[in-house]
Amino acid sequence: MAMSALASRAKTGVNGPPAASPQRPPDAAAASAGAPASGRHRPAQHRPAQPGAAAAGPGAAGEGIAGRVAADARKAGPGAGVAGSAGLDGAAQGSAGLGAAGLGGAGLRARNELAGPARITAAALPARIELAALPTPLMPAPRLASAMGLESLQVKRDDLTGFALGGNKARPLEYLVAAACAQGADTLVTGGAAESNFCAAAAAAARRAGLACQLVIAGQPPRHCPGLDLACSWGARVSWTRTAARASVDAALPRVAAELSAAGRRPYVIPRGGATPLGAVGYAVAAAELYDQLAGRGLRADCVLVAVGSGGTLAGLLAGNVLLGRPWRLLGAAVSRPAEETARRVQRLASDCLQLLVAPGGAAGRRGTAGLGTAGPVTGGPEALGEPGARLAITAGDFDLVDARGPGHGLASADGSRAAGTALRTEGLVVDPVHTAKALAVLPSVAAGRNAVFWHTGGLLDAIAAAGRTGDDA
Numbered sequence: 173m174a175m176s177a178l179a180s181r182a183k184t185g186v187n188g189p190p191a192a193s194p195q196r197p198p199d200a201a202a203a204s205a206g207a208p209a210s211g212r213h214r215p216a217q218h219r220p221a222q223p224g225a226a227a228a229g230p231g232a233a234g235e236g237i238a239g240r241v242a243a244d245a246r247k248a249g250p251g252a253g254v255a256g257s258a259g260l261d262g263a264a265q266g267s268a269g270l271g272a273a274g275l276g277g278a279g280l281r282a283r284n285e286l287a288g289p290a291r292i293t294a295a296a297l298p299a300r301i302e303l304a305a306l307p308t309p310l311m312p313a314p315r316l317a318s319a320m321g322l323e324s325l326q327v328k329r330d331d332l333t334g335f336a337l338g339g340n341k342a343r344p345l346e347y348l349v350a351a352a353c354a355q356g357a358d359t360l361v362t363g364g365a366a367e368s369n370f371c372a373a374a375a376a377a378a379r380r381a382g383l384a385c386q387l388v389i390a391g392q393p394p395r396h397c398p399g400l401d402l403a404c405s406w407g408a409r410v411s412w413t414r415t416a417a418r419a420s421v422d423a424a425l426p427r428v429a430a431e432l433s434a435a436g437r438r439p440y441v442i443p444r445g446g447a448t449p450l451g452a453v454g455y456a457v458a459a460a461e462l463y464d465q466l467a468g469r470g471l472r473a474d475c476v477l478v479a480v481g482s483g484g485t486l487a488g489l490l491a492g493n494v495l496l497g498r499p500w501r502l503l504g505a506a507v508s509r510p511a512e513e514t515a516r517r518v519q520r521l522a523s524d525c526l527q528l529l530v531a532p533g534g535a536a537g538r539r540g541t542a543g544l545g546t547a548g549p550v551t552g553g554p555e556a557l558g559e560p561g562a563r564l565a566i567t568a569g570d571f572d573l574v575d576a577r578g579p580g581h582g583l584a585s586a587d588g589s590r591a592a593g594t595a596l597r598t599e600g601l602v603v604d605p606v607h608t609a610k611a612l613a614v615l616p617s618v619a620a621g622r623n624a625v626f627w628h629t630g631g632l633l634d635a636i637a638a639a640g641r642t643g644d645d646a
């Protein structure tokens with residue numbers, strides 16, 4: 173059965189098409205949106221997604237997370253690895269759950285139901301575990317809108333995903349950890365900078381699924397890093413690349429995974445930031461969640477702005493936006509890499525995510541490989557959406573990126589600090605200095621006079637750390 177807008181419907185009990193559709197901005201308006209300083213990106217460099225996670229079917233009511241994933245994997249047929257075994261730091265718990273799975277499982281599938289214009293069959297979505305409290309609130313911010321010269325502003329509160337202070341990391345981890353469980357992995361292996369919010373959230377997600385977590389962190393051990401301290405207290409083990417460049421993590425991840433394998437573990441490697449086609453599915457679904465919320469209130473959004481680091485969040489939103497028929501203009505504030513480089517990453521990730529969702533049979537029978545984000549053949553295409561011949565390619569014109577790095581990745585900017593102060597004074601809205609504040613700072617220039625949504629991606633730990641620093645200086 174073809175259905176549409178993902179996510180919240182089953183939970184809220186709302187069925188059928190939205191009462192009112194967010195209006196699609198006129199092409200002219202869309203074209204002028206954002207006027208990015210350097211964000212135009214090159215034409216799509218298509219890299220098909222590797223067959224990934226299996227379609228979720230009714231899982232095991234009352235089972236643990238891993239058990240429900242395993243039940244779903246069995247529906248995917250032979251080849252879906254669900255072997256149980258002991259692992260590091262209590263990994264046996266999750267693996268035992270895998271082996272003991274039954275059938276049923278409202279928990280796994282409930283929020284995978286689709287409705288609205290996306291027309292993705294439920295079977296097209298990969299399996300997920302439940303980490304986030306969804307849907308996250310959509311809150312009006314009229315005083316901030318007025319301070320920033322916007323027609324209206326809604327804040328999509330993914331700082332409130334409710335999982336381990338992880339903000340926007342919870343949604344991708346729902347799919348990535350499900351794939352790890354389905355493969356029979358006993359250890360999540362990922363990495364990044366010491367301050368990486370993804371690493372901390374991955375450590376917590378591993379615990380939730382009964383897996384161990386090995387983090388590979390760039391550089392030398394820092395004196396104090398709240399996110400990493402938390403990750404360690406949640407059981408993560410840490411190794412250091414001894415090289416400051418974050419890219420050093422990319423080379424180290426497979427090496428560490430090989431060492432774990434040689435020691436008898438079953439590692440599941442997640443690239444920095446969880447930026448893979450499978451991880452991005454979380455935000456493709458989230459786009460439909462926003463669509464439903466806007467439609468349910470009779471609101472329209474001309475544009476949606478989000479902070480962009482590894483690119484997974486924007487890529488998922490982009491794939492979702494295309495599936496929804498491009499109801500709004502997508503804007504990204506690049507806070508980590510130059511805008512052009514970021515745009516290329518986002519476009520490639522979004523294209524691969526889209527392929528993952530629209531290939532015939534969706535993710536069914538492809539469980540467990542997409543988490544690695546590597547390329548592989550995908551057959552079929554948009555016909556799976558019930559729109560024969562529909563063109564769903566993601567193009568350079570589908571989003572705008574603004575360079576919002578300021579003095580550099582991980583460093584607060586003066587503009588961001590001002591925007592953070594405005595958000596706090598007008599709405600009591602807390603943003604962090606290195607991601608969300610920098611994104612908020614570009615909002616007046618990219619959305620002046622328009623109906624905007626600011627996608628708050630979290631960063632609470634950084635916000636608290638920054639507040640502490642302010643206190644020290646005073």
Ligand SMILES: Cc1ncc(COP(=O)(O)O)c(C=O)c1O
Nearest residue numbers: 369481482483484485607629631
């Ligand atoms: C608070 C916050 N916002 C936004 C981002 C960017 O998300 P992504 O890496 O998916 O682009 C991050 C990534 O670390 C983050 O921690």
